[in-house]
Every structure is written in C-alpha cells, then in structure tokens.
Amino acid sequence: MRKLIFAISALALATSASFADPQEEREALMKANGRAMGALSAYVKGEKPFDAADVLAQLNKISEDAQKMDAAMLWPAGSATGNSESSPKIWEDPAGFQAAIDKFKTDAAAAAAAPPADVDALKASMGAVGSNCGTCHEAFRIKKG
Amino acid sequence: MKKLIGVALVLGGVGAAVMSLASAPVRLGGEVLASLGSGDPVRGERIFWAGGCTSCHARPDAKGDARLELAGGMKLVTPFGTFVPPNISPDTEAGIGGWSVEDFANAMMRGVAPDGSHYYPAFPYTSYARMQPSDIADLHAFMKGLPAVSDRPPDHELSFPFTIRRGLGLWKRLYLNDEPVIALPADAPETVALGRYLVEGPGHCGECHTPRGVIGGTEKARWLSGAVAAEGDGIVPNITSGEGGIGDWSAGDIAAYLETGFTPDFDSVGGSMAEVQRNMARLRPEDRDAIAAYLKTVPPHPNGYPARTKPKG
Numbered sequence: 001m002r003k004l005i006f007a008i009s010a011l012a013l014a015t016s017a018s019f020a021d022p023q024e025e026r027e028a029l030m031k032a033n034g035r036a037m038g039a040l041s042a043y044v045k046g047e048k049p050f051d052a053a054d055v056l057a058q059l060n061k062i063s064e065d066a067q068k069m070d071a072a073m074l075w076p077a078g079s080a081t082g083n084s085e086s087s088p089k090i091w092e093d094p095a096g097f098q099a100a101i102d103k104f105k106t107d108a109a110a111a112a113a114a115p116p117a118d119v120d121a122l123k124a125s126m127g128a129v130g131s132n133c134g135t136c137h138e139a140f141r142i143k144k145g
Numbered sequence: 146m147k148k149l150i151g152v153a154l155v156l157g158g159v160g161a162a163v164m165s166l167a168s169a170p171v172r173l174g175g176e177v178l179a180s181l182g183s184g185d186p187v188r189g190e191r192i193f194w195a196g197g198c199t200s201c202h203a204r205p206d207a208k209g210d211a212r213l214e215l216a217g218g219m220k221l222v223t224p225f226g227t228f229v230p231p232n233i234s235p236d237t238e239a240g241i242g243g244w245s246v247e248d249f250a251n252a253m254m255r256g257v258a259p260d261g262s263h264y265y266p267a268f269p270y271t272s273y274a275r276m277q278p279s280d281i282a283d284l285h286a287f288m289k290g291l292p293a294v295s296d297r298p299p300d301h302e303l304s305f306p307f308t309i310r311r312g313l314g315l316w317k318r319l320y321l322n323d324e325p326v327i328a329l330p331a332d333a334p335e336t337v338a339l340g341r342y343l344v345e346g347p348g349h350c351g352e353c354h355t356p357r358g359v360i361g362g363t364e365k366a367r368w369l370s371g372a373v374a375a376e377g378d379g380i381v382p383n384i385t386s387g388e389g390g391i392g393d394w395s396a397g398d399i400a401a402y403l404e405t406g407f408t409p410d411f412d413s414v415g416g417s418m419a420e421v422q423r424n425m426a427r428l429r430p431e432d433r434d435a436i437a438a439y440l441k442t443v444p445p446h447p448n449g450y451p452a453r454t455k456p457k458g
Contacts, residue, residue: 135419141416143380145448
C-alpha cells in the first residue's frame with residue numbers, strides 16, 4: 001500500500017513537474033516531433049540505408065508525442081505570454097484547434113500501426129503525418145522571429 | 146494684395162493641374178502590349194502558381210480544387226484598413242471575364258483598372274510590373290479556363306486619406322517601376338537570373354519579406370530582410386544570409402523547404418507562408434532551385450524587424 005501511494009505521488013509529482021511550464025513543455029514536444037521527422041527524412045533522402053526497425057521507432061515516438069497533445073494541459077488560457085508563438089486563435093477557436101490535434105493523433109497512430117516496408121511507403125506515411133505540422137501552424141502559430 | 150491673391154490662385158491652379166497630371170493613371174505603351182502574344186494556358190498554369198493568385202483571391206479557407214474559384218472575399222486587415230480581394234474569376238459580370246488581355250496587363254503591370262482608376266498596392270503590381278508580357282498573356286489565358294463564379298465581395302474598408310484612390314498615382318511615381326531590385330552581372334548563371342525573375346516578379350516575395358516605410362513603399366536597401374507582418378502581430382522572416390536570416394541554409398535546404406514545407410531542422414512552414422509553399426510545391430524543380438540560387442546571392446542584411454523584447458527560452 002505504501003509503495004502504491006508512493007508510486008502514485010511520484011507519478012503525480014512527475015506529471016505536475018513536467019507541466020510546470022506549458023510553454024516549455026509544448027515547445028519540447030514540437031522539437032521532439034521535428035527530430036523524429038528529421039530522422040525519417042534521412043531515409044527518404046537516401047542519406048541512410050532504410051532501417052525498418054528505426055523507422056517504426058520514430059513513428060512510434062511521433063505517435064506517443066501526439067497522444068500527449070492535450071489542449072487544456074499544454075495550452076491553458078493565458079499561456080501565450082513572452083515569446084510564445086501560439087496564436088490567439090487557439091483560444092478563439094478551441095473546436096478547430098482540438099480538431100487539428102485529433103487529426104494529428106489519428107494520422108500519427110495510423111502511420112505507426114502500418115509500419116512502412118520501404119522508402120516509398122515511408123514517403124507516404126511521412127506525407128500523411130507531416131501535413132499536420134503545416135496545416136496546424138498555418139492557422140494556430142504566429143511567427144515571432 | 147490683389148496681385149498676391151492672383152499669383153496664389155494661379156500657382157494653386159498650376160499646382161492642382163500638376164498634381165492632377167502626376168496622379169493620372171499611366172497605362173502600358175504599345176510596345177509592351179504588342180509583345181503580349183497570343184497566350185498559352187498550359188504555360189500560364191506555372192505562372193499562376195508562381196504568382197500566388199489563389200492565396201488572396203480564393204474564398205477564405207478554400208481547400209483543394211475550390212482554390213481555383215477566384216471569388217475573392219478574404220479580409221486582409223492592415224494598418225491602412227481592411228482590403229478585400231475582388232472576384233477575378235472569368236465571370237463576365239462579377240469577375241474579369243469581360244477583360245481583354247490588354248486590360249489584364251494594365252492591371253497586373255501598372256495597377257490600372259479598365260476604367261482608369263488605380264488599384265491599391267495590396268494587389269502586388271509593384272512586383273508584377275517586372276514580369277514578361279508573354280507570361281502575363283499566358284496567365285490570362287490560363288485564368289480564362291478557371292470556373293466562373295458570381296460572388297460579389299464587399300468593398301475595401303479604408304480610412305481617410307487612403308480612401309482617395311487618385312493619390313495612388315503619386316505613390317506609384319515613387320514605388321512603381323519595372324527595374325530589377327538586385328543588379329546581376331552579365332555573366333550571372335542562368336538559374337540566378339531565373340530565380341531573380343520568379344522572386345522579384347511573379348512570386349512577389351519582397352512584398353511581405355521586405356520592411357516598408359511610413360507610406361507603405363518597400364525599402365529596397367533592406368530587400369528581403371524580413372518585416373513586421375502586415376496582418377496580426379507576428380513577423381515575416383529574414384530570407385537573406387544576414388544575421389537572423391537563413392545564411393546557414395544551403396540552396397538545397399531552401400528548395401526542399403519550398404517543396405515540402407520543412408526547414409532544415411524540421412520545423413514546419415506556418416502562417417500565410419503555408420499557402421505560398423503549397424503554390425511553390427507546384428512549380429518545376431528547376432524553378433525552386435533557381436529561387437534558392439537567387440536567395441543565396443542577394444545582399445545579406447540583419448533582420449528588417451525589431452528584436453524581441455526578451456531573448457528566446
């Protein structure tokens with residue numbers, strides 16, 4: 001029992017600690033997504049020989065990160081301060097923002113569930129997953145330089 | 146005293162006449178009109194994507210094939226007021242279906258409407274003025290084949306003195322010419338020259354990526370150094386190799402970004418550039434390579450927008 005309580009409180013602590021600064025947290029998540037996309041693109045560009053296991057690992061990473069995207073946790077009201085590039089539209093159009101997140105989750109999970117067997121299949125899954133980056137940033141990010 | 150009033154009246158009259166002449170629309174000359182040619186719709190499609198027409202003239206939030214319906218109606222909210230792009234579909238009543246190719250060329254290259262009035266430079270004719278007349282005719286031929294739609298978008302909502310269109314004639318004397326911005330040596334590679342044409346002409350990149358002075362002219366001495374966004378509170382990035390710019394991107398990185406929307410470190414395109422990038426992805430690979438080659442040769446400048454108040458992070 002004690003162990004369980006400890007585990008729960010440790011988990012709670014870890015969770016609350018990791019969301020202490022939602023702006024930092026969401027930026028870290030975006031950067032991790034970018035790194036995974038970069039790793040995948042090395043196969044598409046032919047910089048590395050196709051490695052099915054690593055491709056799956058990267059797609060899983062993107063999918064796991066996608067599932068962590070929770071609008072209420074990562075974009076609480078009033079968190080577009082300082083250097084935040086989050087657009088006010090996130091809070092003006094919460095349904096549209098949620099729909100964009102949901103689409104990313106679905107596409108990322110689908111890509112991880114159907115691991116590409118070759119470069120052409122990888123191109124297709126990267127296209128499906130990666131298009132979410134641009135469409136969401138088109139509507140919900142403001143470039144601040 | 147009477148004499149003085151007389152002189153003042155005469156001077157005033159002369160001044161008004163000069164202003165009137167100076168602000169009059171200047172249409173294209175016969176030589177340019179003669180070089181328009183017959184117009185090829187197949188070639189015109191490339192110019193259409195290079196020119197980004199649909200980014201402003203499609204209905205707001207149009208996706209897919211609906212982007213080919215140039216109904217107008219988007220709202221561009223700027224410090225000068227709200228500009229509403231008109232219907233430029235081939236509809237003869239609501240759009241520009243009744244225009245001759247000469248009308249179209251005068252609009253694109255001189256910012257002059259068929260009725261002789263000036264267009265506001267939110268329509269980037271200051272860039273389109275650098276286009277080849279044959280490309281203008283090809284574009285016109287392509288656009289005639291797009292769907293005719295009968296939308297009638299509302300007028301611009303501007304405040305005085307920007308409501309006086311005639312005054313734009315004076316503005317054009319300062320900012321409208323067909324000279325290239327960046328002079329290239331005679332032996333410059335062909336790809337750089339093509340890139341200059343695409344960027345400075347149809348692509349009209351400088352319209353957003355160059356800072357503007359108080360009356361809205363682009364500052365050529367800080368060409369492509371980035372700017373405060375005309376809409377919203379963001380910035381448009383510096384795309385020279387100066388500090389804050391993209392000097393660490395290779396030409397291949399630039400071309401790949403225009404094709405895929407991903408930066409070298411796999412950040413993605415966003416904001417209004419997302420729409421531009423979708424258009425650029427439809428150009429020929431050699432066009433994107435040419436744009437990249439040109440951007441690698443433009444003079445480097447530090448950011449054309451103010452630094453952030455706080456450092457990032």
